[in-house]
Amino acid sequence: MTPTYQQCRGVLPLSLLTGLGFMAMGCGANKGGPTEITYWTGWSGHEFGIQQGLVDQFNRTHPGIHVRLISQFGNSGYQKVRIAFAGDATPDLMSTVWADELADYAQRGVLTPLDDYLARSKRDFDKEYVPALRSSLRVDGKIYALAVTTDTSFIVFNKQIFREVGLDPNRPPTTPDELLRASKACTNTRPDGGLIRYGFRPSDLRTWAHVFGGDWYDPSTKRITANDPHNVEALKWMCAFNSFLDPRRAEAFQATFGNEKTTSGPFFVGKIAMWQTGEWAGEYLKRYGPNVEYGYFPLPAPPGGRPNSSYVNGSVFVIPKASSHKKEAWEFLNWLTQEEPVRIFCSTIGNVPPLVSVGEAPRFKNDPLFRFAVGLSRGKTGFGPPGISMWSTYSSEISRAEEKATIGGEDPKAVLDDLQKRMEKEFAETNEDLGRG
């Protein structure tokens, strides 16, 4: 061997040393003592701070367990969570899973069912949690996740604009047709056709289909029901807005909207008269639109539909099956989902609590908007993702179908029939994969 290659070969051992050095720094010393569990949260910023506070409190009061909180940053953690499951590198507890994906993971056997734990800790899931969550946290009859927040949907409207166009601010729309007419009345265009203001523009076909009485999946027959007549009705209604609101112009107009978390949010500056939103808008209204005289009403349902509906999504808490500290993870999760921690979390970030009892707390009772939202959450018509494991795909395909009809101008029935065919196929394939026949 010629001596000049020593320089080359010296590089490899050096890199190994560096690597070992970093590895040593990365490993903590193995402490005998409290069992350490890792908890991944998708919250960051403000919400993360509150979680950390709760974690610290738990660690103080439970000396046998030490919870390590790691933030996995919302959307960007998406890939990481998938790969963690794929590579069996999951933590002991995670809230980085969306309700939308729960069935996907549960049916693939990577989550721990919580029914036994709940029973042993003497928790009554059905009594404590609001109705919508009772179904969305369950997959195939077993409970796979808990939640510390929930969502409600409703419409906030500008009373001043209502008065201006001759609508009664004390009698907001109660049916989809009334909403359509009110929206038309509030819409104002320039001579050249450009928009100055529009009343309302529906979005999220998933929710509106449910409001109209339709479903996307029938658990009793185990069939996809994308082209349910109610769904078609809902889509037709959404397209009806195009008669006075040119979709291209509306899209262009929407592109000029400021962020709704600032004073230039469209509702605050009068660009829209009605705003489909959730309970978090309460904070924004106070902060960014103090001069707007507003009211609110639930999503209007047609006769035969489901009044007072809300779509419930959000982060849910799961214990991966691969965890070797399930007992400790459960102890923490159990603690975290008790009334007091839930109340602290929800009041600070402005979400509706998923526990029925917490809705009674003064913070929620004294604020009229929140009282209204809590009332909605207790209703039986809230709904979450159906417990099928292709819901993520299905969901995004519904959005595409909606776009095809409302902006692309295609026939609603045809669009949904096509969706039905494709999703049936997808469903069949997924079931075959999962061995569910």
Next chain:
Amino acid sequence: MVGKHLLLASIGLLFLFPFYWLVSTALKPDTQIFQMPPAWVPNPLMWENYPKALTDIPFFLYALNTLKICTCSVCGTVLASSLVAYSLAKIRWPGRNLVFYSLVATMILPAQVTMIPSFMIFKWLGWIGTMLPLTVPPFLGGAFSIFLLRQFFMTIPNELSDAARIDGCDEFGIYWRIVMPLAKTGIVTVGLFAFIGSWNDFLGPLLYLNDERTYTLSIGLQKFVSQHGAEWGKLMAASSLMAMPIVVLFFFAQRVFVKGIVMTGSKE
């Protein structure tokens, strides 16, 4: 001369715009950031976004971590890639073309599909949760750098190396003493890109690092992005700070281009 400056400056203004936007957004109060029409000059000037960006997250710790990874990346990439490029450009051996085209081929397969198996390999090695998946692979060469250096090496005429060979110099000596110095601009370019690539790398640290004490800047910045929106001012402030080392590095690196020693030792 004036004409040249005018041309350079006017197009330059266009190119300066995004960075100006970055910094001005960093100095705007959150309410002004999405204003339509946008505010050109922030009012008031939120200077505090900068110190806040530095303290809300352990900025210097993350910067140090990122620097560690970048150093390994630059050293490893430059050394390993130049060695491999040399073999592809300056040594005539069977299989050389096969290796070269395989190299290019590995650049073509999208990373999304190899992500999980790659993750598994690191898991088997026990490297998940450490910096090793980020610091070790550069020492095995990067396809992009190897390809670039190969092109550079192939523009260097062989007279000098042939003469050295006759004088009894061995291959490594030729590589180290003749070819490398002549490819200085290429080496600097490769080093620069390796640094920038590592510095801005997000997916790698995201997947492989689990301990917050080892996090890098790119991940740290995500702390300003939460489920209901982002703390834009601080995010932009942190982003602009994160970009500064690259700008400085680039400024000094490309001056080497100007002073680069060309074959016959010509000047500026």
Next chain:
Amino acid sequence: MSRLSHHRSNSAGERRALRNGLLFASPWLIGLTVFGLYPILSSLYYSLCSYDGIREPRWIGLHNYHKMFFEDELFYKALYNTLYMVVLGVPLSILCGLSVALLLNQKVKGIAVYRTIYYLPSVVPVVASSILWLWLLNPDIGLINVGLQHLGIKNPPTWLGDPVWSKPALLMMGIWGVGGGMVIYLAALQNVSETLYEAASLDGAGSMLKFRNVTLPMITPVILFNLITSLIGTFQYFTEAYVMTSGGPQDSTTFYALRLFNSAFQDFHLGYASAMAWVLFILTLVCALVVFKSSLRWVYYDGEVK
């Protein structure tokens, strides 16, 4: 060019060349063996399976490929979108990169500052530049349309809101990213020996001829590099669409890589995504090989070892 090496073609010399070649190339070869082969072969295997990333892959033969070509309504759209960007975007980036580099290759005072300024957009993170562009491209009050209206164009396009104009808008955005390519061209331009220019001057060549006969040929190796890497990169065009448009409006910015990503990480169809990856691989490889073949005619290597 040295002919000496040819005369030393005894087997010892050849053996030594082979040994040296392998030795110098060993870092990459080791890397390929340890870290590269398994993922590559796995992805090929997955493409023939139904694999959700969690459970064991289930062999289904060529079903994924069949689905891709005959049943996926988005496949051809995604392919078209990506090819659009490749055909228009690659030449654009080569031209712009080279032009900017030539512009910045001059002996002007403060050229270092100018070069840094032209490089700046490349260091602005995608998140930040997305917001900037969303504002610039705003149909009503964005700078671009305001400018167009001043020029007398009554109804300028709605850019990212219009399926016809969304891709051109993205192409426009790409021009600002020339910094990277520019650096490489600059490095090559700086490497061109002065003596060549002097010789050309002695022969009476003006700057146009010098450019055509000295500069251009000498930087063709690097043009080839940028051409290939730009080609490969554009076939994988993804980030801007992921961050800004999510594939809309009406699938006009659903690029191949985005569709692939969604299949893998949203739909749990890693097998299908792998199949898409291999189809892309073959397509890109063919294009690259065509470029390499043509390069024999227009690329000049001063120091090639044949």
